[in-house]
Amino acid sequence: MKTQYTAEEALQKLKEGNARYLQCEQNPGDVSCRIRQETYAHGQHPYATVVACSDSREIPEAIFSCGIGEIFAIRVAGNVINDTQLGSIEYAAEHLGVPLTVVLGHTNCGAVGAALEGHTDGHVGVITKDIIKAVKGTIDPIAASRRNALWQAERIRGVLAEHANFKVVSALYHIEDGSIEWLD
Numbered sequence: 001m002k003t004q005y006t007a008e009e010a011l012q013k014l015k016e017g018n019a020r021y022l023q024c025e026q027n028p029g030d031v032s033c034r035i036r037q038e039t040y041a042h043g044q045h046p047y048a049t050v051v052a053c054s055d056s057r058e059i060p061e062a063i064f065s066c067g068i069g070e071i072f073a074i075r076v077a078g079n080v081i082n083d084t085q086l087g088s089i090e091y092a093a094e095h096l097g098v099p100l101t102v103v104l105g106h107t108n109c110g111a112v113g114a115a116l117e118g119h120t121d122g123h124v125g126v127i128t129k130d131i132i133k134a135v136k137g138t139i140d141p142i143a144a145s146r147r148n149a150l151w152q153a154e155r156i157r158g159v160l161a162e163h164a165n166f167k168v169v170s171a172l173y174h175i176e177d178g179s180i181e182w183l184d
């Protein structure tokens with residue numbers, strides 16, 4: 001198993017993985033006993049950090065045809081970025097050498113929908129207030145999900161900019177057909 005990737009190689013692997021996902025009926029990622037033992041003995045070398053929504057229809061490992069040891073996954077409703085997410089991303093970049101972070105929004109996102117409807121009560125409000133800032137008055141749900149992913153990616157770049165070899169991109173996952181729309 002290759003242990004060092006550039007950001008460009010990592011992005012290419014994700015694109016190829018999504019192309020396989022569009023053709024397959026089941027996740028072809030390697031979750032075998034062999035890979036479990038290999039990653040247990042030699043540690044993990046994931047090539048991408050993916051910040052995805054918690055939505056049960058957006059499974060990062062499945063979307064990119066990945067198995068054990070490939071994706072450092074961060075899932076939170078609305079794929080928002082706060083200090084705990086930044087800490088996870090920083091850890092992946094500094095200690096695991098992950099060269100690429102993807103902020104992956106999606107269509108029909110309940111968190112974005114709640115933000116557009118102005119629901120800001122309770123702990124959900126921590127998320128929706130953040131999305132309201134991100135979408136800057138956009139009312140179309142898909143456009144708002146795009147803006148949110150772009151804005152959260154920009155926030156990562158702004159805080160963790162000192163990591164020269166650490167690329168951040170954003171994307172929109174289309175739950176209706178399984179495709180990825182790369183945004184930047």
Ligand SMILES: [Zn+2]
Pocket residue numbers: 053054055077078079106108109110111112
């Ligand atoms: Zn969502």
